[in-house]
Amino acid sequence: MTQRLVLDHITAHYGSTRVLEDLSLDIAEGELVSLLGASGCGKTTTLRLIAGFLTPTAGTITLGGKDLTRLPAHKRDIGLVFQNYALFPHLSVADNVGFGLKQRGIAGEARAKRVNAMLERVGLAHLAERLPGALSGGQKQRVALARALVIEPPLLMFDEPLSNLDAKLRVDMRVEIRQLQRANGTTSVYVTHDQEEAFSISDRVAIMHQGRIMQLDTPEMLYQRPANAFVARFVGFENLIQMKVIAREGGNVTAEAAGGVRLSLSADRFGAIPDRFILASRADGLAVTDDPNADGIPATLGLRTYLGRAYQYQCETPAGHLLANGPLTRPFAPGTAARLVPVPEQCTILAPEDQNR
Protein backbone atom coordinates (compact mmCIF):
# COMPACT_ATOMS: atom_id res chain seq x y z
CA MET A 1 0.00 0.00 0.00
CA THR A 2 1.49 3.32 -0.95
CA GLN A 3 1.26 5.99 1.71
CA ARG A 4 0.16 8.84 -0.47
CA LEU A 5 -1.43 11.80 1.29
CA VAL A 6 -4.18 13.60 -0.56
CA LEU A 7 -6.00 16.72 0.58
CA ASP A 8 -8.93 17.22 -1.71
CA HIS A 9 -10.61 20.64 -1.85
CA ILE A 10 -10.28 21.34 1.86
CA THR A 11 -12.01 24.35 3.36
CA ALA A 12 -11.70 25.13 7.07
CA HIS A 13 -13.10 27.72 9.43
CA TYR A 14 -12.33 28.97 12.91
CA GLY A 15 -15.76 30.03 14.03
CA SER A 16 -16.97 32.13 11.14
CA THR A 17 -13.48 33.02 9.89
CA ARG A 18 -12.40 31.03 6.88
CA VAL A 19 -8.78 29.99 7.37
CA LEU A 20 -8.34 27.58 4.46
CA GLU A 21 -9.94 27.97 1.10
CA ASP A 22 -10.36 25.08 -1.30
CA LEU A 23 -6.92 23.70 -0.59
CA SER A 24 -5.72 20.65 -2.49
CA LEU A 25 -2.42 18.90 -1.93
CA ASP A 26 -1.08 15.60 -3.20
CA ILE A 27 2.01 14.20 -1.53
CA ALA A 28 3.64 11.08 -2.95
CA GLU A 29 4.88 8.21 -0.81
CA GLY A 30 8.25 8.98 0.73
CA GLU A 31 8.09 12.59 -0.31
CA LEU A 32 8.79 15.47 2.07
CA VAL A 33 6.65 18.50 1.37
CA SER A 34 7.02 21.73 3.32
CA LEU A 35 4.26 24.18 3.99
CA LEU A 36 5.96 27.56 4.01
CA GLY A 37 4.49 30.92 4.87
CA ALA A 38 4.18 33.71 7.39
CA SER A 39 2.14 33.18 10.55
CA GLY A 40 -1.56 33.13 9.84
CA CYS A 41 -1.14 31.75 6.33
CA GLY A 42 -2.88 28.49 7.21
CA LYS A 43 0.11 26.16 7.31
CA THR A 44 -0.40 25.08 10.92
CA THR A 45 -4.14 24.77 10.36
CA THR A 46 -3.43 22.41 7.48
CA LEU A 47 -1.19 20.31 9.71
CA ARG A 48 -3.77 20.22 12.49
CA LEU A 49 -6.44 19.15 10.02
CA ILE A 50 -4.30 16.27 8.83
CA ALA A 51 -3.50 15.34 12.44
CA GLY A 52 -7.18 15.35 13.31
CA PHE A 53 -7.18 18.18 15.86
CA LEU A 54 -9.48 20.15 13.55
CA THR A 55 -12.21 19.07 11.19
CA PRO A 56 -12.56 20.63 7.75
CA THR A 57 -15.88 22.22 6.79
CA ALA A 58 -15.53 20.76 3.31
CA GLY A 59 -13.25 18.36 1.48
CA THR A 60 -11.57 15.06 2.27
CA ILE A 61 -8.20 13.89 3.56
CA THR A 62 -6.96 10.46 2.54
CA LEU A 63 -3.77 8.65 3.49
CA GLY A 64 -2.82 5.49 1.62
CA GLY A 65 -6.30 5.40 0.16
CA LYS A 66 -7.93 5.48 3.61
CA ASP A 67 -10.31 8.34 4.37
CA LEU A 68 -9.11 10.18 7.48
CA THR A 69 -11.47 13.14 7.34
CA ARG A 70 -13.75 12.03 10.21
CA LEU A 71 -11.35 9.68 12.00
CA PRO A 72 -10.49 10.74 15.60
CA ALA A 73 -6.93 11.99 16.03
CA HIS A 74 -5.83 9.06 18.19
CA LYS A 75 -6.71 6.56 15.47
CA ARG A 76 -4.84 8.29 12.66
CA ASP A 77 -1.44 6.78 13.31
CA ILE A 78 0.51 9.92 12.44
CA GLY A 79 3.90 10.77 13.92
CA LEU A 80 3.96 14.38 15.07
CA VAL A 81 6.94 16.51 16.07
CA PHE A 82 6.01 19.73 17.83
CA GLN A 83 7.72 23.10 17.93
CA ASN A 84 7.99 23.09 21.72
CA TYR A 85 8.84 19.35 21.77
CA ALA A 86 5.73 18.52 23.85
CA LEU A 87 7.54 15.79 25.77
CA PHE A 88 5.71 14.22 28.71
CA PRO A 89 7.36 16.02 31.65
CA HIS A 90 6.64 13.25 34.16
CA LEU A 91 8.00 10.39 32.05
CA SER A 92 11.61 9.38 31.42
CA VAL A 93 13.14 9.67 27.96
CA ALA A 94 12.63 5.93 27.43
CA ASP A 95 8.99 6.10 28.56
CA ASN A 96 8.39 9.11 26.33
CA VAL A 97 9.69 7.19 23.34
CA GLY A 98 7.83 4.04 24.37
CA PHE A 99 4.50 5.82 24.87
CA GLY A 100 3.19 5.20 21.36
CA LEU A 101 4.21 1.54 21.48
CA LYS A 102 2.44 1.17 24.82
CA GLN A 103 -0.78 2.48 23.26
CA ARG A 104 -0.35 -0.17 20.58
CA GLY A 105 -0.16 -2.93 23.18
CA ILE A 106 3.54 -3.59 22.66
CA ALA A 107 4.93 -4.42 26.09
CA GLY A 108 7.98 -5.66 27.98
CA GLU A 109 11.01 -6.88 26.06
CA ALA A 110 9.68 -6.02 22.63
CA ARG A 111 8.96 -2.44 23.61
CA ALA A 112 12.26 -1.96 25.44
CA LYS A 113 14.14 -3.30 22.43
CA ARG A 114 12.49 -0.96 19.96
CA VAL A 115 12.87 2.02 22.29
CA ASN A 116 16.56 1.29 22.76
CA ALA A 117 17.15 0.83 19.05
CA MET A 118 15.42 4.15 18.37
CA LEU A 119 17.37 5.96 21.09
CA GLU A 120 20.58 4.56 19.60
CA ARG A 121 19.63 5.99 16.23
CA VAL A 122 19.18 9.49 17.62
CA GLY A 123 22.24 9.13 19.85
CA LEU A 124 20.47 9.37 23.19
CA ALA A 125 20.73 5.83 24.54
CA HIS A 126 22.81 7.07 27.48
CA LEU A 127 20.02 9.44 28.60
CA ALA A 128 17.20 6.88 28.60
CA GLU A 129 16.39 7.29 32.30
CA ARG A 130 16.52 11.10 32.38
CA LEU A 131 13.45 13.25 32.68
CA PRO A 132 12.85 15.71 29.83
CA GLY A 133 13.48 18.66 32.15
CA ALA A 134 17.13 17.63 32.39
CA LEU A 135 17.76 17.71 28.62
CA SER A 136 19.02 20.44 26.32
CA GLY A 137 16.85 21.79 23.50
CA GLY A 138 18.55 19.68 20.86
CA GLN A 139 18.25 16.55 22.98
CA LYS A 140 14.56 17.23 23.61
CA GLN A 141 13.94 17.57 19.90
CA ARG A 142 15.74 14.27 19.30
CA VAL A 143 13.52 12.58 21.88
CA ALA A 144 10.46 14.09 20.19
CA LEU A 145 11.71 12.80 16.85
CA ALA A 146 12.40 9.34 18.27
CA ARG A 147 8.98 9.26 19.89
CA ALA A 148 7.30 10.01 16.56
CA LEU A 149 9.46 7.64 14.52
CA VAL A 150 9.37 4.60 16.79
CA ILE A 151 5.71 3.89 15.98
CA GLU A 152 6.75 3.64 12.32
CA PRO A 153 3.94 5.93 11.19
CA PRO A 154 2.87 6.02 7.55
CA LEU A 155 2.99 9.82 7.82
CA LEU A 156 5.33 12.10 9.74
CA MET A 157 4.50 15.71 10.41
CA PHE A 158 6.74 18.46 11.75
CA ASP A 159 5.37 21.69 13.17
CA GLU A 160 8.22 24.22 13.13
CA PRO A 161 10.41 21.65 14.87
CA LEU A 162 13.60 23.69 14.86
CA SER A 163 12.47 27.20 15.67
CA ASN A 164 13.41 26.93 19.35
CA LEU A 165 16.98 25.85 18.61
CA ASP A 166 20.04 27.99 17.98
CA ALA A 167 21.24 28.57 14.42
CA LYS A 168 24.02 25.99 14.35
CA LEU A 169 21.91 23.24 15.88
CA ARG A 170 19.07 24.04 13.49
CA VAL A 171 21.25 23.25 10.50
CA ASP A 172 22.54 20.02 12.06
CA MET A 173 19.08 18.89 13.10
CA ARG A 174 17.49 19.50 9.73
CA VAL A 175 20.11 17.34 8.07
CA GLU A 176 19.44 14.69 10.69
CA ILE A 177 15.69 14.89 10.17
CA ARG A 178 16.12 14.61 6.41
CA GLN A 179 18.42 11.61 6.75
CA LEU A 180 16.06 9.77 9.09
CA GLN A 181 13.09 10.58 6.86
CA ARG A 182 14.92 9.40 3.76
CA ALA A 183 16.16 6.22 5.43
CA ASN A 184 12.62 5.32 6.51
CA GLY A 185 11.02 6.54 3.29
CA THR A 186 8.23 8.09 5.34
CA THR A 187 5.81 10.46 3.66
CA SER A 188 6.26 13.78 5.48
CA VAL A 189 4.71 17.19 5.94
CA TYR A 190 6.97 19.88 7.31
CA VAL A 191 5.60 23.22 8.49
CA THR A 192 7.98 26.16 8.76
CA HIS A 193 8.24 29.90 8.23
CA ASP A 194 11.95 29.64 7.44
CA GLN A 195 12.56 29.64 3.71
CA GLU A 196 16.10 28.31 3.87
CA GLU A 197 14.97 25.46 6.09
CA ALA A 198 12.06 24.56 3.79
CA PHE A 199 14.15 24.73 0.61
CA SER A 200 17.06 22.75 2.02
CA ILE A 201 15.04 19.88 3.43
CA SER A 202 12.10 19.41 1.02
CA ASP A 203 11.34 17.57 -2.17
CA ARG A 204 8.65 20.13 -2.83
CA VAL A 205 7.53 23.27 -1.06
CA ALA A 206 4.04 24.76 -0.88
CA ILE A 207 4.18 28.52 -0.37
CA MET A 208 1.02 29.52 1.45
CA HIS A 209 -0.74 32.84 1.85
CA GLN A 210 -4.15 33.66 3.31
CA GLY A 211 -5.29 30.06 3.44
CA ARG A 212 -4.27 29.17 -0.08
CA ILE A 213 -1.31 27.52 -1.73
CA MET A 214 0.28 30.16 -3.96
CA GLN A 215 2.69 27.70 -5.57
CA LEU A 216 3.68 24.10 -4.97
CA ASP A 217 6.94 23.21 -6.60
CA THR A 218 10.49 22.01 -6.18
CA PRO A 219 12.75 24.45 -4.34
CA GLU A 220 14.72 25.00 -7.57
CA MET A 221 11.64 25.99 -9.53
CA LEU A 222 10.32 28.23 -6.77
CA TYR A 223 13.64 29.96 -6.48
CA GLN A 224 14.16 30.52 -10.18
CA ARG A 225 10.67 30.55 -11.66
CA PRO A 226 8.14 31.89 -9.20
CA ALA A 227 4.64 31.59 -10.64
CA ASN A 228 3.25 34.86 -9.35
CA ALA A 229 4.19 38.16 -7.78
CA PHE A 230 3.55 36.94 -4.23
CA VAL A 231 5.93 34.01 -4.56
CA ALA A 232 8.43 36.16 -6.42
CA ARG A 233 8.60 38.62 -3.52
CA PHE A 234 8.66 35.76 -1.05
CA VAL A 235 11.74 34.18 -2.63
CA GLY A 236 13.54 37.53 -2.82
CA PHE A 237 12.78 39.09 -6.18
CA GLU A 238 13.42 42.72 -5.32
CA ASN A 239 12.47 44.23 -8.66
CA LEU A 240 8.86 43.88 -9.77
CA ILE A 241 8.20 46.23 -12.66
CA GLN A 242 4.61 46.56 -13.88
CA MET A 243 4.63 46.74 -17.68
CA LYS A 244 2.23 47.12 -20.59
CA VAL A 245 2.88 45.99 -24.16
CA ILE A 246 2.58 48.89 -26.59
CA ALA A 247 3.87 47.28 -29.76
CA ARG A 248 4.56 43.79 -31.09
CA GLU A 249 6.81 43.27 -34.13
CA GLY A 250 7.50 39.66 -34.95
CA GLY A 251 9.36 38.22 -32.01
CA ASN A 252 10.00 41.56 -30.45
CA VAL A 253 7.83 43.30 -27.94
CA THR A 254 8.02 46.87 -26.84
CA ALA A 255 6.68 47.42 -23.38
CA GLU A 256 6.24 50.48 -21.24
CA ALA A 257 6.53 50.88 -17.53
CA ALA A 258 5.61 53.78 -15.26
CA GLY A 259 7.35 57.06 -16.02
CA GLY A 260 7.39 56.30 -19.74
CA VAL A 261 10.24 53.81 -19.45
CA ARG A 262 10.36 51.64 -22.55
CA LEU A 263 12.07 48.31 -23.01
CA SER A 264 12.18 46.04 -25.99
CA LEU A 265 12.06 42.39 -25.05
CA SER A 266 12.63 39.41 -27.28
CA ALA A 267 9.92 36.77 -27.04
CA ASP A 268 12.45 34.01 -27.88
CA ARG A 269 14.36 34.85 -24.73
CA PHE A 270 11.50 35.79 -22.39
CA GLY A 271 8.84 33.39 -23.65
CA ALA A 272 5.24 34.40 -24.30
CA ILE A 273 4.54 37.91 -23.08
CA PRO A 274 0.96 38.89 -22.20
CA ASP A 275 -0.34 42.42 -22.78
CA ARG A 276 0.06 43.36 -19.17
CA PHE A 277 2.78 41.74 -17.09
CA ILE A 278 5.34 42.11 -14.34
CA LEU A 279 9.01 41.92 -15.17
CA ALA A 280 10.44 40.34 -12.04
CA SER A 281 14.04 39.80 -11.05
CA ARG A 282 16.53 39.85 -8.23
CA ALA A 283 19.25 42.50 -8.28
CA ASP A 284 21.37 40.34 -10.58
CA GLY A 285 18.56 40.38 -13.17
CA LEU A 286 19.32 44.03 -13.94
CA ALA A 287 22.82 44.78 -15.16
CA VAL A 288 24.19 48.28 -14.60
CA THR A 289 25.93 49.91 -17.54
CA ASP A 290 26.97 53.50 -18.24
CA ASP A 291 26.41 53.04 -22.00
CA PRO A 292 23.74 55.71 -22.67
CA ASN A 293 22.48 53.82 -25.74
CA ALA A 294 21.88 50.48 -24.02
CA ASP A 295 18.27 49.20 -24.15
CA GLY A 296 17.56 49.53 -20.47
CA ILE A 297 15.89 51.54 -17.79
CA PRO A 298 17.44 54.98 -17.24
CA ALA A 299 18.54 55.28 -13.66
CA THR A 300 20.48 57.40 -11.22
CA LEU A 301 22.76 55.22 -9.12
CA GLY A 302 22.60 55.60 -5.37
CA LEU A 303 24.36 53.76 -2.56
CA ARG A 304 26.85 51.12 -3.68
CA THR A 305 27.43 48.00 -1.62
CA TYR A 306 30.06 45.32 -2.16
CA LEU A 307 28.70 41.76 -2.41
CA GLY A 308 31.94 39.91 -3.21
CA ARG A 309 30.75 38.68 -6.60
CA ALA A 310 29.41 42.10 -7.73
CA TYR A 311 28.61 45.64 -6.67
CA GLN A 312 25.01 46.31 -5.84
CA TYR A 313 23.36 49.70 -6.40
CA GLN A 314 20.27 51.34 -5.00
CA CYS A 315 18.80 52.89 -8.13
CA GLU A 316 16.26 55.65 -8.63
CA THR A 317 14.38 55.26 -11.92
CA PRO A 318 11.21 56.70 -13.45
CA ALA A 319 9.71 53.24 -12.90
CA GLY A 320 10.51 53.40 -9.17
CA HIS A 321 13.22 52.26 -6.81
CA LEU A 322 15.15 49.24 -8.14
CA LEU A 323 18.13 47.13 -7.13
CA ALA A 324 20.75 46.28 -9.72
CA ASN A 325 24.20 44.72 -9.85
CA GLY A 326 27.20 46.11 -11.67
CA PRO A 327 30.57 44.62 -12.63
CA LEU A 328 33.42 44.42 -10.12
CA THR A 329 35.80 45.81 -12.74
CA ARG A 330 33.97 49.16 -12.92
CA PRO A 331 32.62 50.63 -9.71
CA PHE A 332 30.34 53.61 -10.38
CA ALA A 333 30.14 56.63 -8.12
CA PRO A 334 26.81 57.59 -6.54
CA GLY A 335 24.90 59.99 -8.78
CA THR A 336 26.10 58.38 -12.01
CA ALA A 337 23.50 58.34 -14.78
CA ALA A 338 23.28 54.73 -15.96
CA ARG A 339 21.05 52.20 -17.64
CA LEU A 340 19.72 48.99 -16.11
CA VAL A 341 19.59 46.23 -18.72
CA PRO A 342 17.38 43.19 -18.00
CA VAL A 343 19.28 39.88 -18.08
CA PRO A 344 16.76 37.46 -19.66
CA GLU A 345 18.03 34.34 -17.84
CA GLN A 346 17.59 36.07 -14.50
CA CYS A 347 14.19 37.59 -15.21
CA THR A 348 10.71 36.16 -15.12
CA ILE A 349 7.49 37.34 -16.69
CA LEU A 350 4.56 37.24 -14.27
CA ALA A 351 0.86 37.93 -14.59
CA PRO A 352 -0.16 41.32 -13.14
CA GLU A 353 -0.97 41.12 -9.47
CA ASP A 354 -4.68 41.95 -9.46
CA GLN A 355 -5.26 38.75 -11.45
CA ASN A 356 -4.02 36.42 -8.75
CA ARG A 357 -5.95 37.91 -5.91
Next chain:
Amino acid sequence: MTRSVHPALIALAVLVFIFLVGPLVIVVGAALSDTSYLTFPPQGLSLRWFENIFEIAAFRRTIVTSLQIAFISTGIALLIGIPAAYAMNRYRVQLPGWLSTLFVLPVLVPELVLGFSLLKSVAVQFTIPIYISLVIGHTLLVLPYVVRVISASLAGFDFSVEEAAVSLGSPPLKTFFTILLPNVRSGVIAAFILAFITSINDVSISIFMTGPGISTLPIQILAHTEQFFDPTVASVSVLLMVLTVAVMAIVERTLGLTFLAK
Protein backbone atom coordinates in the same frame (compact mmCIF):
# COMPACT_ATOMS: atom_id res chain seq x y z
CA MET B 1 26.74 43.15 52.67
CA THR B 2 25.49 44.34 56.04
CA ARG B 3 22.52 46.60 56.42
CA SER B 4 21.44 48.24 59.62
CA VAL B 5 17.79 47.74 60.44
CA HIS B 6 16.02 50.59 62.13
CA PRO B 7 15.18 49.70 65.77
CA ALA B 8 11.60 50.86 65.25
CA LEU B 9 11.19 48.34 62.46
CA ILE B 10 12.40 45.54 64.73
CA ALA B 11 10.00 46.69 67.43
CA LEU B 12 7.14 46.72 64.95
CA ALA B 13 7.98 43.25 63.70
CA VAL B 14 8.04 41.95 67.28
CA LEU B 15 4.67 43.58 67.96
CA VAL B 16 3.08 42.02 64.90
CA PHE B 17 4.53 38.67 65.84
CA ILE B 18 3.15 38.91 69.37
CA PHE B 19 -0.18 39.97 67.97
CA LEU B 20 -0.29 36.91 65.69
CA VAL B 21 1.09 34.32 68.06
CA GLY B 22 -0.24 35.73 71.36
CA PRO B 23 -3.80 34.44 71.07
CA LEU B 24 -2.52 30.99 70.14
CA VAL B 25 -0.31 30.92 73.21
CA ILE B 26 -3.26 31.96 75.37
CA VAL B 27 -5.49 29.25 73.90
CA VAL B 28 -2.84 26.56 74.38
CA GLY B 29 -2.23 27.79 77.92
CA ALA B 30 -5.92 27.85 78.76
CA ALA B 31 -6.37 24.34 77.37
CA LEU B 32 -3.73 23.00 79.73
CA SER B 33 -5.15 24.72 82.80
CA ASP B 34 -6.31 22.53 85.69
CA THR B 35 -9.13 24.92 86.56
CA SER B 36 -12.77 24.33 85.62
CA TYR B 37 -13.06 27.70 83.95
CA LEU B 38 -11.15 29.36 81.09
CA THR B 39 -8.17 31.22 82.49
CA PHE B 40 -4.76 32.45 81.53
CA PRO B 41 -2.06 32.04 82.62
CA PRO B 42 -2.96 28.39 83.36
CA GLN B 43 -3.22 27.37 86.95
CA GLY B 44 -1.77 23.91 87.33
CA LEU B 45 -1.14 21.65 84.38
CA SER B 46 -3.58 19.02 83.21
CA LEU B 47 -4.67 17.17 80.09
CA ARG B 48 -8.09 16.44 81.53
CA TRP B 49 -9.88 18.92 79.25
CA PHE B 50 -8.48 17.08 76.27
CA GLU B 51 -9.91 13.88 77.71
CA ASN B 52 -13.16 15.70 78.31
CA ILE B 53 -13.57 16.36 74.56
CA PHE B 54 -13.97 12.68 73.96
CA GLU B 55 -16.22 12.16 76.95
CA ILE B 56 -18.81 14.58 75.56
CA ALA B 57 -20.86 12.74 72.93
CA ALA B 58 -21.63 15.92 71.00
CA PHE B 59 -17.93 16.57 70.43
CA ARG B 60 -17.31 12.99 69.36
CA ARG B 61 -20.22 13.18 66.92
CA THR B 62 -19.37 16.56 65.48
CA ILE B 63 -15.70 15.69 64.95
CA VAL B 64 -16.84 12.75 62.83
CA THR B 65 -19.44 14.87 61.01
CA SER B 66 -16.94 17.65 60.33
CA LEU B 67 -14.41 15.21 58.90
CA GLN B 68 -17.07 13.53 56.77
CA ILE B 69 -18.43 16.82 55.44
CA ALA B 70 -14.91 18.06 54.73
CA PHE B 71 -13.99 14.89 52.83
CA ILE B 72 -17.23 14.69 50.86
CA SER B 73 -17.49 18.36 49.92
CA THR B 74 -13.80 18.58 49.03
CA GLY B 75 -14.22 15.47 46.91
CA ILE B 76 -17.21 16.89 45.08
CA ALA B 77 -15.46 20.24 44.65
CA LEU B 78 -12.50 18.43 43.08
CA LEU B 79 -14.79 16.49 40.75
CA ILE B 80 -16.37 19.75 39.58
CA GLY B 81 -13.33 21.98 39.95
CA ILE B 82 -10.73 19.93 38.07
CA PRO B 83 -12.76 19.66 34.84
CA ALA B 84 -13.82 23.30 35.18
CA ALA B 85 -10.27 24.54 35.66
CA TYR B 86 -9.15 22.29 32.81
CA ALA B 87 -11.79 23.58 30.43
CA MET B 88 -11.11 27.20 31.32
CA ASN B 89 -7.39 26.83 30.65
CA ARG B 90 -7.61 24.51 27.65
CA TYR B 91 -10.28 26.49 25.83
CA ARG B 92 -9.38 29.90 27.21
CA VAL B 93 -9.70 31.49 23.79
CA GLN B 94 -13.12 30.09 23.00
CA LEU B 95 -14.72 30.68 26.40
CA PRO B 96 -16.07 34.02 27.62
CA GLY B 97 -13.87 35.86 30.11
CA TRP B 98 -16.51 36.17 32.83
CA LEU B 99 -16.64 32.40 33.26
CA SER B 100 -13.51 32.25 35.39
CA THR B 101 -14.84 35.13 37.49
CA LEU B 102 -18.02 33.15 38.06
CA PHE B 103 -16.06 30.39 39.73
CA VAL B 104 -14.41 32.70 42.26
CA LEU B 105 -17.60 34.62 42.97
CA PRO B 106 -18.45 32.67 46.17
CA VAL B 107 -15.27 34.07 47.72
CA LEU B 108 -16.40 37.63 47.06
CA VAL B 109 -19.83 37.16 48.62
CA PRO B 110 -19.67 37.33 52.43
CA GLU B 111 -19.98 33.79 53.77
CA LEU B 112 -22.79 34.77 56.09
CA VAL B 113 -24.80 36.03 53.13
CA LEU B 114 -24.01 32.84 51.24
CA GLY B 115 -25.08 30.72 54.21
CA PHE B 116 -28.28 32.62 54.79
CA SER B 117 -29.28 32.60 51.11
CA LEU B 118 -28.56 28.90 50.88
CA LEU B 119 -30.73 28.23 53.91
CA LYS B 120 -33.60 30.39 52.77
CA SER B 121 -33.75 29.67 49.05
CA VAL B 122 -32.31 26.18 48.80
CA ALA B 123 -32.41 24.18 52.01
CA VAL B 124 -35.83 25.36 53.20
CA GLN B 125 -37.29 25.86 49.76
CA PHE B 126 -36.61 22.30 48.66
CA THR B 127 -36.68 20.78 52.18
CA ILE B 128 -33.22 19.34 51.79
CA PRO B 129 -31.97 17.21 54.71
CA ILE B 130 -29.45 18.94 57.00
CA TYR B 131 -26.54 16.67 56.15
CA ILE B 132 -26.96 17.24 52.41
CA SER B 133 -27.40 20.99 52.93
CA LEU B 134 -24.09 21.02 54.77
CA VAL B 135 -22.41 19.18 51.89
CA ILE B 136 -23.88 21.59 49.35
CA GLY B 137 -22.84 24.64 51.40
CA HIS B 138 -19.31 23.43 51.98
CA THR B 139 -18.88 22.39 48.36
CA LEU B 140 -19.81 25.91 47.30
CA LEU B 141 -17.50 27.31 49.93
CA VAL B 142 -14.40 25.38 48.82
CA LEU B 143 -15.01 25.22 45.06
CA PRO B 144 -13.39 28.61 44.34
CA TYR B 145 -10.20 27.54 46.12
CA VAL B 146 -10.09 24.32 44.15
CA VAL B 147 -10.64 26.04 40.80
CA ARG B 148 -8.14 28.75 41.66
CA VAL B 149 -5.33 26.48 42.79
CA ILE B 150 -5.76 23.96 39.97
CA SER B 151 -6.00 26.75 37.40
CA ALA B 152 -2.70 28.08 38.71
CA SER B 153 -0.99 24.76 38.19
CA LEU B 154 -2.60 24.31 34.77
CA ALA B 155 -1.48 27.76 33.66
CA GLY B 156 2.03 26.42 33.20
CA PHE B 157 0.86 23.29 31.41
CA ASP B 158 1.61 22.99 27.71
CA PHE B 159 -1.49 21.48 26.14
CA SER B 160 0.39 20.36 23.05
CA VAL B 161 1.70 17.61 25.35
CA GLU B 162 -1.85 16.28 25.36
CA GLU B 163 -2.00 16.46 21.59
CA ALA B 164 1.28 14.60 21.40
CA ALA B 165 -0.22 11.78 23.47
CA VAL B 166 -3.37 11.69 21.34
CA SER B 167 -1.34 11.61 18.14
CA LEU B 168 0.53 8.62 19.52
CA GLY B 169 -2.73 6.73 19.90
CA SER B 170 -3.97 7.57 23.39
CA PRO B 171 -7.72 8.39 23.45
CA PRO B 172 -8.57 11.85 24.85
CA LEU B 173 -10.14 10.69 28.15
CA LYS B 174 -7.28 8.30 28.86
CA THR B 175 -4.85 11.10 28.03
CA PHE B 176 -6.51 13.26 30.66
CA PHE B 177 -5.76 10.68 33.35
CA THR B 178 -2.36 9.43 32.20
CA ILE B 179 -0.82 12.68 30.98
CA LEU B 180 -2.64 15.69 32.38
CA LEU B 181 -3.44 14.63 35.94
CA PRO B 182 0.07 13.41 36.81
CA ASN B 183 1.39 16.79 35.74
CA VAL B 184 -0.95 18.79 37.97
CA ARG B 185 -0.77 16.34 40.88
CA SER B 186 0.83 18.86 43.21
CA GLY B 187 -1.91 21.34 42.37
CA VAL B 188 -4.60 18.78 43.12
CA ILE B 189 -2.99 17.91 46.47
CA ALA B 190 -2.69 21.58 47.40
CA ALA B 191 -6.30 22.23 46.38
CA PHE B 192 -7.44 19.29 48.45
CA ILE B 193 -5.63 20.45 51.56
CA LEU B 194 -6.74 24.05 51.23
CA ALA B 195 -10.35 23.03 50.66
CA PHE B 196 -10.26 20.52 53.51
CA ILE B 197 -8.95 23.06 56.03
CA THR B 198 -11.45 25.67 54.87
CA SER B 199 -14.30 23.24 55.31
CA ILE B 200 -13.17 21.95 58.74
CA ASN B 201 -12.83 25.50 60.09
CA ASP B 202 -16.01 26.94 58.63
CA VAL B 203 -18.54 28.58 60.91
CA SER B 204 -20.44 31.11 58.80
CA ILE B 205 -22.07 28.69 56.40
CA SER B 206 -22.39 25.78 58.82
CA ILE B 207 -24.24 27.85 61.35
CA PHE B 208 -27.15 28.17 58.92
CA MET B 209 -26.97 24.64 57.58
CA THR B 210 -26.73 22.73 60.84
CA GLY B 211 -29.85 21.78 62.72
CA PRO B 212 -31.30 19.40 65.25
CA GLY B 213 -29.08 16.37 65.71
CA ILE B 214 -26.48 17.28 63.13
CA SER B 215 -23.72 19.79 63.75
CA THR B 216 -20.11 20.43 62.90
CA LEU B 217 -17.22 20.83 65.29
CA PRO B 218 -16.85 24.64 65.12
CA ILE B 219 -20.60 25.03 65.72
CA GLN B 220 -20.41 22.61 68.64
CA ILE B 221 -17.55 24.67 70.08
CA LEU B 222 -19.76 27.76 69.91
CA ALA B 223 -22.68 25.95 71.49
CA HIS B 224 -20.50 24.53 74.24
CA THR B 225 -19.05 27.95 75.06
CA GLU B 226 -22.52 29.36 75.46
CA GLN B 227 -23.32 26.84 78.18
CA PHE B 228 -20.00 26.04 79.81
CA PHE B 229 -17.02 28.21 80.31
CA ASP B 230 -14.61 25.34 80.92
CA PRO B 231 -11.32 24.86 79.04
CA THR B 232 -12.78 22.12 76.80
CA VAL B 233 -13.24 24.58 73.93
CA ALA B 234 -9.63 25.67 74.28
CA SER B 235 -8.58 22.02 74.05
CA VAL B 236 -10.68 21.47 70.94
CA SER B 237 -9.19 24.60 69.43
CA VAL B 238 -5.72 23.32 70.14
CA LEU B 239 -6.70 20.03 68.51
CA LEU B 240 -7.91 21.85 65.40
CA MET B 241 -4.77 23.93 65.41
CA VAL B 242 -2.53 20.89 65.62
CA LEU B 243 -4.46 19.27 62.78
CA THR B 244 -4.12 22.38 60.60
CA VAL B 245 -0.45 22.83 61.40
CA ALA B 246 0.19 19.17 60.66
CA VAL B 247 -1.50 19.44 57.30
CA MET B 248 0.39 22.63 56.46
CA ALA B 249 3.62 20.98 57.51
CA ILE B 250 2.94 18.16 55.08
CA VAL B 251 2.31 20.67 52.30
CA GLU B 252 5.42 22.56 53.22
CA ARG B 253 7.50 19.40 53.17
CA THR B 254 6.17 18.06 49.90
CA LEU B 255 5.43 21.13 47.83
CA GLY B 256 6.68 24.20 49.63
CA LEU B 257 4.39 26.87 51.04
CA THR B 258 5.15 29.21 48.16
CA PHE B 259 2.99 26.88 46.13
CA LEU B 260 -0.12 27.98 48.02
CA ALA B 261 0.79 31.61 47.59
CA LYS B 262 0.61 31.31 43.80
